[in-house]
Every structure is written in C-alpha cells, then in structure tokens.
Amino acid sequence: MNSIWHIIVTSTPQIVAAGLKYTIPIAIISFILGLIFAILTALIKLSPRHGWFSILKAIAYFYVWLFRSTPLLVQLFIVYFGLPYLKISGIFPNGIQLDPWTAGIATFSLNTGAYCAETIRASILSIPQGQWEAAYSIGMTKTQVLRRIILPQAARVSLPPLSNSFISLVKDTSLAASITIIEMFEVSQQIAAQNYQPLVMYALVAALYAVLCSILSWLQGYLEKRTSRYIKPIN
Amino acid sequence: MIKLENVNKTFGDHPALADINTEFKEHQTTVIVGPSGSGKSTLLRSLNLLEHPESGQYHFDDETIDFSKPITSKTVLELRRKTGMVFQDYNLFPHLTVVKNVMEGPIQVLKQSSADAKKTALDLLDKVGLADKAESFPSQLSGGQQQRVAIARSLAMNPEYILLDEPTSALDPELEAGVLRVLLELAQEKDSMIIVTHNLEFARAVADKILFVENGKILFDGTPAEFFKQPTQRIADFLAAMTFTTISDKAES
Numbered sequence: 001m002n003s004i005w006h007i008i009v010t011s012t013p014q015i016v017a018a019g020l021k022y023t024i025p026i027a028i029i030s031f032i033l034g035l036i037f038a039i040l041t042a043l044i045k046l047s048p049r050h051g052w053f054s055i056l057k058a059i060a061y062f063y064v065w066l067f068r069s070t071p072l073l074v075q076l077f078i079v080y081f082g083l084p085y086l087k088i089s090g091i092f093p094n095g096i097q098l099d100p101w102t103a104g105i106a107t108f109s110l111n112t113g114a115y116c117a118e119t120i121r122a123s124i125l126s127i128p129q130g131q132w133e134a135a136y137s138i139g140m141t142k143t144q145v146l147r148r149i150i151l152p153q154a155a156r157v158s159l160p161p162l163s164n165s166f167i168s169l170v171k172d173t174s175l176a177a178s179i180t181i182i183e184m185f186e187v188s189q190q191i192a193a194q195n196y197q198p199l200v201m202y203a204l205v206a207a208l209y210a211v212l213c214s215i216l217s218w219l220q221g222y223l224e225k226r227t228s229r230y231i232k233p234i235n
Numbered sequence: 236m237i238k239l240e241n242v243n244k245t246f247g248d249h250p251a252l253a254d255i256n257t258e259f260k261e262h263q264t265t266v267i268v269g270p271s272g273s274g275k276s277t278l279l280r281s282l283n284l285l286e287h288p289e290s291g292q293y294h295f296d297d298e299t300i301d302f303s304k305p306i307t308s309k310t311v312l313e314l315r316r317k318t319g320m321v322f323q324d325y326n327l328f329p330h331l332t333v334v335k336n337v338m339e340g341p342i343q344v345l346k347q348s349s350a351d352a353k354k355t356a357l358d359l360l361d362k363v364g365l366a367d368k369a370e371s372f373p374s375q376l377s378g379g380q381q382q383r384v385a386i387a388r389s390l391a392m393n394p395e396y397i398l399l400d401e402p403t404s405a406l407d408p409e410l411e412a413g414v415l416r417v418l419l420e421l422a423q424e425k426d427s428m429i430i431v432t433h434n435l436e437f438a439r440a441v442a443d444k445i446l447f448v449e450n451g452k453i454l455f456d457g458t459p460a461e462f463f464k465q466p467t468q469r470i471a472d473f474l475a476a477m478t479f480t481t482i483s484d485k486a487e488s
C-alpha cells in the first residue's frame with residue numbers, strides 16, 4: 001500500500017507536467033483551429049448554391065464526410081506515417097514529412113472541426129428567421145447580421161455541444177501517444193513499463209483526465225450562466 | 236413618394252400580388268386591410284425588399300427599381316435605410332438590452348458614435364414611454380412594451396417611411412392600446428406610415444388612405460370616409476365579417 005502511495009506521489013507530477021506541456025496546449029490549439037474550420041465550413045454549407053460557391057460547398061461536404069466517417073486513430077496514422085510516402089514530383093518530391101506536433105494538431109483540428117461544423121450550422125439555423133429580417137430592415141449587410149445578431153445568439157445555443165466536443169478532444173489527445181508525442185498517457189505507459197504497475201498507472205492517468213474534464217465541465221456551466229443572462233428563466 | 240406600377244409576385248403558381256398599382260404619399264398614413272392570405276404582408280415586405288416581386292416598377296422619390304431585373308445589394312441597402320419595419324412578433328434582438336436594440340442600427344449602419352446613438356435612443360424610449368426599461372432585456376418586457384421598443388428601434392434610423400405589419404395582432408387589448416397611442420402620435424406628427432392592421436376602428440382613426448387587398452389585388456384605394464361608406468358589396472361583407480369577429484370575441488370573454 002505504501003509503495004502504491006509512493007508511485008502515485010512520484011508519478012503525478014510527471015504526468016501533470018506532460019499534461020501542461022502537451023495535452024492541454026494540443027487540445028486548446030487544435031480546438032481554436034477546429035472552431036475556425038467549423039465556422040467557415042458551416043457558413044459555406046449554409047450559403048446559397050451558385051457560382052464558385054458550389055465548388056466550395058462540395059469541398060465542405062466532402063471534408064465533413066471524410067473526417068466523420070473514418071476513425072481518428074487511422075487519420076493520425078495516415079497524416080504522420082502515411083503522408084511521407086505521398087511523393088508527387090515537382091510539389092512534394094520527398095513526400096510530406098510533418099513533425100509529430102504539427103501532424104497531431106493538424107489531425108485533431110480537422111477532426112474536431114468537422115464535428116463542430118455541424119453543431120454550428122445547426123445553431124445558426126436555430127435562430128428564427130425574424131432575427132435576420134429585423135436586422136436587414138435596419139439596413140445591415142449580411143456580414144453585419146451574422147456577426148452582430150446571429151452568431152452571438154448561435155454561440156449561446158452551441159455552447160453545450162461545443163463543450164462536449166472539446167471535452168472529447170481533450171481525451172482524444174491520448175491518441176497522440178501513438179505518434180511519439182509524450183503526452184499524459186504516453187508518460188504513464190513509460191512509467192508502467194519501469195515499475196510493472198499498469199493498473200495503478202493507468203488508473204492514475206484516468207483520474208487525472210477526469211480531473212481535467214471536470215474542471216472543463218465546471219467552466220462550461222459558468223459560461224452557460226454568463227451567456228444566458230438575457231434568457232427568461234424557466235420556472 | 237412611393238409608387239408601385241404593375242407589380243406581380245407569385246409563390247409557386249399562387250399569385251400573391253397581381254398587377255399592383257398604387258401610391259403612398261409622404262406625411263400620410265396608409266392603412267392596408269383585407270382578409271387573411273390576401274397579400275398584405277407580401278405587399279408591405281416588397282417595399283423594403285424582404286420580398287422580391289418578379290415584375291413591376293418601384294419608384295421611391297427619384298429612384299426607380301425594376302423588379303424584373305436583378306437588384307444590386309447597394310440598392311437594397313439604400314432602400315432599407317429609407318424604410319423602417321415593425322413586425323407582428325416584434326423581433327427584438329434578445330441578446331441586447333432595450334437601449335442597445337435601439338442603438339444597433341445607428342451605430343452599425345449610420346456609423347454614429349455610441350454617445351450620440353445612446354442619446355437618441357433614450358429620447359425615443361422616452362417618447363414610447365419606456366425610458367425606465369432601457370437597461371432591461373427584451374425577455375423582461377411585456378409584448379406591448381416590446382412592440383414599442385421595436386417602434387423606437389425603427390424610428391432611430393430616421394426612415395422616410397415606417398412599415399408596420401399587424402403591429403398589435405399579437406397583443407391583448409390593454410397592451411394594444413398603448414402601442415396604438417404611440418402610432419396615433421406618429422401619425423399626428425405627420426410621419427409617413429404604411430400599416431397593415433385588422434383593427435378597423437384604428438384604421439378609421441388614423442388613416443389618410445385605405446387599401447383593401449384581396450387575392451393579391453387592390454379592390455379599393457381611397458379615403459377612409461369612402462371606404463366605410465361601403466362602396467362595394469364585397470367591402471360591406473368584409474366589414475360585416477370583421478364586426479362579427481369583434482362581437483364573438485366579446486361574447487367569449
């Protein structure tokens with residue numbers, strides 16, 4: 001028992017350090033990039049189908065379909081281990097070689113972006129048509145209506161599902177262990193290999209993920225309260 | 236002045252507006268009446284281009300829009316700046332406070348400073364009797380109060396015409412009275428207004444001109460005096476039906 005306690009006390013700082021250095025930055029950077037992809041994709045999917053927009057629309061549909069229809073781990077493997085073999089003479093004579101950090105962030109952001117795009121598209125559609133008409137009536141342009149009237153309301157609607165996506169992403173960064181990133185799960189594997197205590201180590205890392213995600217859930221609750229001040233409370 | 240010539244609008248194969256010809260003079264209040272589904276909203280919404288009729292001419296002062304041609308977004312924006320719209324269900328921006336609802340257009344569209352916009356907004360809220368609600372959110376207001384904010388919001392843009400689509404249809408009679416009082420005041424100040432309403436008593440009190448629309452056609456275009464003297468059988472029937480609605484409403488309550 002004493003030795004287990006000892007393992008926990010000595011391993012926790014190492015795992016937390018890996019979390020601060022890799023897990024959290026990868027999750028945050030990927031999510032921010034993912035949100036940008038998601039908003040662009042959602043707006044393209046909602047745009048009227050004419051001119052060169054139909055090409056963008058086709059790309060947006062393909063992107064969302066591709067990343068939602070294949071496993072994240074396989075996507076990581078293709079980007080990190082597969083792309084170096086994509087040799088196109090003239091453009092990539094030596095294949096596309098990405099360092100683990102870039103490959104990880106590219107894959108995670110594109111993957112989460114595909115899911116969030118659907119969330120954001122649905123939230124924009126959930127804002128009543130009358131809001132568009134009222135804003136158009138005071139002479140706003142489409143961009144102004146989106147930025148000032150629709151997106152702020154859609155942001156509130158999409159907060160719970162987007163928080164879900166972010167929490168999933170935080171846990172999914174454990175897959176980065178497979179492309180040589182020494183994040184929380186990888187560190188716990190390395191320690192387990194030395195001390196032959198896989199149960200203790202994996203339970204410990206699970207608990208640390210749980211702590212991290214609980215903090216995020218609490219943050220979600222706080223943000224929901226902040227952004228819902230204008231809504232009539234349901235009694 | 237607003238003038239429509241030979242305006243047509245169909246939804247699918249249903250003609251919502253059929254060869255509309257009429258004028259809306261400045262500093263006058265025009266009331267549009269007619270049965271449900273007759274095309275009143277479509278007519279009003281065509282005036283600020285929320286609807287785009289397929290054919291006809293739309294004259295606004297010296298500007299002419301040919302509906303059969305594509306309309307540039309510049310023309311659309313210019314025209315919408317000259318017209319204000321008030322909707323049946325208010326459509327206030329729920330995430331903005333009352334005063335910010337009124338300031339939004341002046342700041343974003345007219346590029347006024349926040350201080351100027353706020354001053355105008357507070358004056359207008361005072362005018363519609365809601366100065367004390369400036370910092371409330373729309374969800375904290377009654378329907379009648381929300382509609383008065385919506386009127387202030389459209390006045391803040393200083394439009395040449397204010398278009399109102401059944402502004403009191405969603406309101407209880409007590410709340411309706413507060414909104415009608417504001418509109419009557421605007422009419423007396425000689426604002427240019429076009430109002431769709433089912434309230435004939437109000438129409439009689441406020442209108443300089445009445446349009447009676449049915450099946451997308453204008454069946455009457457004249458003064459309230461002529462209109463209520465029942466110039467045609469159809470209008471007499473309509474007035475009788477409306478009166479019956481009022482009586483049966485009273486019997487129910």
Ligand SMILES: Nc1ncnc2c1ncn2[C@@H]1O[C@H](COP(=O)(O)OP(=O)(O)OP(=O)(O)O)[C@@H](O)[C@H]1O
Binds near residue numbers: 270271273275278
């Ligand atoms: N977006 C639309 N798509 C299809 N049909 C429509 C659309 N808008 C209106 N219509 C049809 O056009 C006709 C005129 O509609 P409009 O809303 O102008 O009537 P209205 O006179 O305002 O009626 P109400 O008094 O009920 O508001 C109706 O038959 C309606 O069903």
Ligand SMILES: [Mg+2]
Binds near residue numbers: 275276400
């Ligand atoms: Mg209508």
